[in-house]
Amino acid sequence: MDLIRQQRAPICEALEKFRKKRVVPFDVPGHKRGRGNPELTKLLGQQCVGIDVNSMKPLDNLCNPVSVIAEAEDLMADAFGAAHAFLMVGGTTSAVQAMVLSVCAAGDKIILPRNVHKSVINALILCGAIPVYVKPKIHPVIGVALGMEADALLEAIKANPDAKAVLINNPTYYGICSDLVKLTKIAHEHGLKVLCDEAHGTQLYFADDLPIAGMKAGADMAAISMHKSGGSLTQSSVLLIGENMDQAHVRQIINLTQTTSASYLLLSSLDISRRNLALRGKESFAKVKEMSEYARNEINAIGDYYAYGKELIDGSSVYDFDVTKLCVFTKPIGLTGIEIYDLLRDEYDIQMEFGDLGTIMAYISIGDRMQDIERLASALSDIRRLYKRDKEDLAYVDAVTPKVVCSPQESFYAKKQSLPIHKTAGRVCGESVMCYPPGIPILSPGELITEDLIGMILYARDKGCSLQGMADPSADNIQVLEGVLGA
Structure with missing residues (x-):
């Protein structure tokens, strides 16, 4: 470099x-350096809208x-x-x-x-x-x-x-x-x-x-x-x-x-x-690593939570681990990740990157501060004290490998029908079904729908995960390929 x-x-x-030339704009964008949209200029500032310009020589x-x-x-x-x-x-x-x-x-x-x-x-x-x-x-x-x-x-x-x-x-x-x-x-x-x-x-x-x-x-x-x-x-x-x-x-x-x-x-x-x-990247990410490892130790010291790290490395399926990723396994306190995600946001004004069925993730980056880490650890400790319950069996979105019946493109553009979700087992999915974040599909177009997958989708919905990709945002219905059976 x-x-x-x-x-x-x-x-x-x-x-x-x-900017210094003060060129008269007879091009797009139409707000003309913010003059045409004072509310936008007030929100973003003149420095910002003044360089929201179009391509030119x-x-x-x-x-x-x-x-x-x-x-x-x-x-x-x-x-x-x-x-x-x-x-x-x-x-x-x-x-x-x-x-x-x-x-x-x-x-x-x-x-x-x-x-x-x-x-x-x-x-x-x-x-x-x-x-x-x-x-x-x-x-x-x-x-x-x-x-x-x-x-x-x-x-x-x-x-x-x-x-x-x-x-x-x-x-x-x-x-x-x-x-x-x-x-x-x-x-x-x-x-x-x-x-x-x-x-x-x-x-x-x-x-x-x-x-x-x-x-x-x-x-x-x-x-x-x-x-x-x-x-x-x-x-x-x-x-x-x-x-x-x-x-x-x-x-x-x-x-x-x-x-x-x-x-x-x-x-x-x-x-x-x-x-x-x-x-300055090397110095900045050294601090990110330090904050992440500190947070991992603080959270693990609370009890029940598991903020995992390099101990997962086995040289094969986990060849290495990125310690800047602060993922916390929540099952031992009897709450899903999405439930803790919601509690942190609604009760403690802490916005996590995501919560899924078993994990929450705090995205630690160059803009974080150590006092924010302390606040997160304190909130998690409080949640354990106030909301811990007997742990239950949890499903995991990542654990799914559905059977591919036909290509995603063929399925996406095929003739489809919408069926109640509980009637779709054995049919071929015609759309994507995913929790977002992280945006990993539970089902993709062309994959076989099974009872286990239906149960996982409904469980995720009931626990508060944001389901995306479906024509029916309520997840009551799934689009399947018309006249095609996958079983």
């Missing part, structure tokens, strides 16, 4: 230069960058150790989908774990690729899906020698990491591209003693959520590629779905955040 060059922020510099164009955006992408690639970087303003969803669409066409197979984010499934709907699921092991205590094992990948490749790519979560939402170097080596030896969903892995590129990052492990592509742990504005992300990817082709794929009116607020936030991480 060239630390001298990394002091630049070319998009931000161009915006500041443009001095500011470059994200669809075909040749000047300041091109330079910013080059600096981003240098900071992350990639051959090239694309600035993404459609969130990491757009980056993940661009990865899949860049290497898969209709009918192509892609190997992936079942606990992928919904953006991956949606990419398969868009391009018509066929998922080959590698079933992960489930941890016997905390109930979450673990990493992809080398033997499982090899078995999937042997059974599907025509597969084009493998997608790996690095890390998972819960901090679990696979042996990325070994998996990448196996995939490349068999001619497969390696795609890394690193939506929760920005810190891996700028910290010591954390699991290996995708680009360093030799992955071909990696999707990075800069806005999650890297400090940029919500919806701003990065797509990284290695030397063996066709940069022009990837740009064309991105431009199929990415806006032609990119927000310079998002682009400048990526530019500034990259500079901040390049110059």
Whole structure:
């Protein structure tokens, strides 16, 4: 990394230069630097709306960058150790989908774990690729899906020698990491591209003693959520590629779905955040690690809760663990994660990243403070004292690997009918059903609905999880393929 060059922020510099010129705007956006919408200006401030501008020659164009955006992408690639970087303003969803669409066409197979984010499934709907699921092991205590094992990948490749790519979560939402170097080596030896969903892995590129990052492990592509742990504005992300990817082709794929009116607020936030991480990231993430480990120890000292960490490492299904992920298993106090999530928000004014059926997660990043950690630990202790009850059997969304009957694309566009959920066992699902966050589908289009899955969906709904993806938001009905039985 060239630390001298990394002091630049070319998009931000161009915006500041443009602001000083006081150009008369006869272009979009129509609020004209905020003058046409004073309420918006009052909410966001003149500094913000004054640089909410459209693409123009001095500011470059994200669809075909040749000047300041091109330079910013080059600096981003240098900071992350990639051959090239694309600035993404459609969130990491757009980056993940661009990865899949860049290497898969209709009918192509892609190997992936079942606990992928919904953006991956949606990419398969868009391009018509066929998922080959590698079933992960489930941890016997905390109930979450673990990493992809080398033997499982090899078995999937042997059974599907025509597969084009493998997608790996690095890390998972819960901090679990696979042996990325070994998996990448196996995939490349068999001619497969390696795609890394690193939506929760920005810190891996700028910290010591954390699991290996995708680009360093030799992955071909990696999707990075800069806005999650890297400090940029919500919806701003990065797509990284290695030397063996066709940069022009990837740009064309991105431009199929990415806006032609990119927000310079998002682009400048990526530019500034990259500079901040390049110059101060190692120091910042060292503090994040310190806060996370402190929180883990404090929460475990309360009793009953289990804030898990590196003790999960077994060298196989949990090859490594990202200690910046503060996930707390809640079953021992008799409450689901979503119940504690609600209590923390409603009674203690603490907003967690997510609560699912067995876990809550606090997203610790460069903006957190130690006093906030203390407040969280104190609230959890209070909840245990006031609300603890006999523990019950809990279902876990991550533990599901449904049978794939037909492709996501075929199922999504097939003729469908809506049936009461309790009458759908044995039918093929025509839509996605997921708890969000984290956005891992319980059911995806083309998968067989079973009584167990119906029970899990209803249990999650009754416990207060936010169910998404269904035409019926109440989850009373599910869309199934008309006239198709999956059993």
